[in-house]
Amino acid sequence: GNSVTQMEGPVTLSEEAFLTINCTYTATGYPSLFWYVQYPGEGLQLLLKATKADDKGSNKGFEATYRKETTSFHLEKGSVQVSDSAVYFCALRGSNYQLIWGAGTKLIIKP
C-alpha cells in the first residue's frame, strides 16, 4: 500500500543554516506529493506541492523536487529563520483522493 516516511525529529539548526528534511514514499503510479506546515498553535497550511515526476514545488524559500527514481520529495531551504520553526508534514494523494501522511518532522531554529 501507499506510505510516506519522513526523517525523525526534532531537527535543530541555527539561523541561516541549510535545511533538508527527507521524505520518501511508496506508491503505485505517480501520485501528487505535498509538504504541509503546522506552526505552533496554528492549523495546517500547504507549503508546496508537485504533481508529476521532475516537478519542483517552491514557496517561501522552500523547495522540493519530485524524484521518481529515488521515490523522494525532500524539502530544502538555503537559509532558515527562527520563524521557520514548525512541524513539517510530507504527504501523498492516495487513489481515493485522501492524503497519506508522514509522521511529521519538528524543526527548531535557534537564533
Next chain:
Amino acid sequence: SAVISQKPSRDICQRGTSLTIQCQVDSQVTMMFWYRQQPGQSLTLIATANQGSEATYESGFVIDKFPISRPNLTFSTLTVSNMSPEDSSIYLCSVAPTGREGYTFGSGTRLTVV
C-alpha cells in the same frame, strides 16, 4: 482555494457524552475528509464524506462511534460519541482541491475528554 469554517475550536467534555463538530465550506466541494491528530502525532484519516452517500470509514473507525453527516456540498458534521479520555485529540476536516491548489483544512477542534 476553498475556505473552511470549523467549530467549535475547542471543547472540554465529560466522558460518556457526545460532541458534534461542524465544517462549513465557502464553495461546493465533492469530497470532504475527517482526520484525527493525537498530541504530537501525524494525521489519521477517520472517514471520507461524499454528499448523497454513506461515509467511507477507515480501518479502526466505525460509524457508531463517529457518525458523519453530509447533507449538501458545503457542509458536514462529525460526531464523537460516548467519549472517553482516549478520544482527546484534534479533529480536522479537509476538502479535496478542485483545481491546482492543495487540500484545504479547517482550523481544527481541540477536544479534551475528562
